[in-house]
Amino acid sequence: MIDSLTRPDPDQIRTWLEDVSDPEVPAVSVMDLGIVRDVQWRGDELVVAITPTYSGCPATSVIAFEIEAALRARGIDCLRIERRLSPPWTTDWITQEGRQRLQAYGIAPPAENAGRPSPFDRFLRKDLVIACPRCKSENTDRVSEFGSTPCKAQYRCRDCLEPFDYFKCI
């Protein structure tokens, strides 16, 4: 039984959540992705606020379940996962470690600080250069703005000829 004297502080809990992987991109944790927006005790109850990457992302409910399972395994029984929509998730919240892990996993990380398009700016950003995560060549082509999950686009490297995913800016 956890009481107010023995309960772990939120920073400790955050480090535990670094072990919870994203179900669709297991190379990164939910902390790396910036999905966990808040961890706090409200009385005897732990409230973890998470935000979806995309409105229809099917991983969101799996993530909520896995966070809950991970924390119960640490002895936290009284907890609640709160879904928070605002401010909307942006790829700018992916940590530096997360970006490096994506890269090592073969997914090009999102361009930085490009997650907040102003009206119609997207139409002007087609010349964004995305480097191949394998050979680092910048000689790449966008195949499609939509990939195997909502958060990714498909690219192809013209030098090493590998197709690869790009974690697109949002």
Added chain:
Amino acid sequence: MNQQDALFEYLLRLGDNALILGHRLSEWCGHSPALEEDLALSNVALDLIGQTQLWLNLASEVEGKGRDADKLAYLRDGRDFRNVLLVEQPNGDFAVTMARQFYFDAWHYLLLRELAGSKHPRIAEIAAKGLKEVTYHLERSRDWVLRLGDGTEESHRRMQTAIDDLWMYTGELFESDEIDQAMAGEGLGPDLATLHEPWLGLVRATAEEATLSLPEPGWAQKGGKRGIHSEHLGYILADLQFLQRAYPNATW
């Protein structure tokens, strides 16, 4: 109609547009001309179904009768659906699907941008979330209008036909009735007429670049927002609602 009923109706319109178009796009899954297009259409459908859940869950809370988003989606009859006629039009060929998408995306983008500033914080946050997704939808459907319009003789002919045939369903997007006016009056949503100029600007510029000609403004087919639908909606609902109608309360 009191404020709460008007808000419920308004949220149904937002949710039903996303639901019916999302369902239409999901019909392409496994049938698209290329794998990349199959993934893209399914991804756009997924975004729209996700937005549907957010809108219809909020509608459910406003109504307060215990009908959650699933019940609203699966157990209403055609006359109770509030989507615009454009989104229920059949997929046709790829040009028809992309022309329908472009007309809708351009409007949806402008609408969500306004709704992101709604005085209703829940509406504002759902709109701000959806806006990011719809920006990608618009970029893609616009790109296809350009590629097919300014493509081969055959692709140009098909895109021009699609642009012409769907035109009469675009007028409904900008028509305000007493519900839209009530929402605009409270600062919850925009005056839809104000979206027409920027929409036309974007559509016109795109058509020009795509070597397509836009029809003259003319008679508009309307009714979906009041529950008067084309015959196509019934077939969509027969497909969408079959399982819950045949096996009530079945769960996954």
